[in-house]
């Protein structure tokens with residue numbers, strides 16, 4: 001199959017968005033309309049606000065279209081120890097922070113919503129004002145996704161006494177790579193069931209006093225929004241003419257079903273990236289499945305000359321360079337693509353699952 005032929009891929013549209021943003025309803029520094037305006041200027045198409053333990057943004061009517069940006073409001077839940085931060089969407093109620101994580105993770109599902117584990121493997125220990133907030137509830141069957149790349153978490157974690165000035169002045173360049181252990185865990189989870197991988201920015205735009213030396217607004221929203229994006233694929237068109245509740249369902253459906261990929265905007269607009277698999281009868285994009293037949297192949301389209309690595313059941317098995325590459329299959333299991341540009345991580349696809357051929 002050629003990528004240029006009329007193929008089912010053309011039925012999909014791509015929209016890039018920002019997930020995990022705080023507003024003045026918790027510890028962010030700007031109101032939602034101002035944050036949405038910044039996103040609109042940067043060609044973001046959807047923006048998911050997640051304030052700590054509150055849905056005020058939704059309750060007070062701030063969901064909707066702001067120019068070309070669709071704003072949805074979820075909530076970042078935590079437990080009594082301030083661990084197990086969970087981004088929950090498509091729900092109308094919040095939870096008492098004294099509730100154990102087992103309960104709120106399950107309850108989000110029961111309410112018809114879905115949830116994403118925030119900054120799962122956070123382990124910084126050198127910033128007394130900002131302790132780590134790792135995830136501990138790995139055996140739950142009820143979470144739907146995981147932040148494979150969290151901008152704020154990576155930035156804070158890499159901060160040392162020696163590089164802090166460089167990192168403050170070059171925030172985007174200091175976002176380098178998702179954590180290896182998070183990616184490995186994500187692959188392992190997907191060998192059992194589908195768990196979507198998304199990118200989070202955790203934007204607050206807050207003022208921080210650095211060791212008492214100087215104050216600076218770390219990661220203004222404008223800067224954060226030019227780092228990690230989550231791109232969804234959908235057959236439906238999203239325009240400001242679409243009722244915002246219908247439009248949000250479309251965005252949520254793509255994310256919870258892992259029909260999405262993650263990119264770092266610093267290396268270029270990844271909107272045209274595609275990863276799909278096909279055989280004589282079936283076709284699948286990220287988040288989908290198809291039969292493992294001898295002729296089942298994987299196809300990758302990259303917006304720029306770059307290196308694509310095929311990851312099979314958590315192992316990197318092959319790398320090719322170009323703008324359009326394809327790979328043969330190695331058997332039933334889960335496959336995803338990592339794209340690097342000049343060796344630096346740029347794009348991460350979700351998995352496609354190959355099912356054993358029926359006897």
Ligand SMILES: [Zn+2]
Pocket residue numbers: 076085118119133
């Ligand atoms: Zn958090």
Ligand SMILES: [Zn+2]
Pocket residue numbers: 020022076118202
């Ligand atoms: Zn957060």
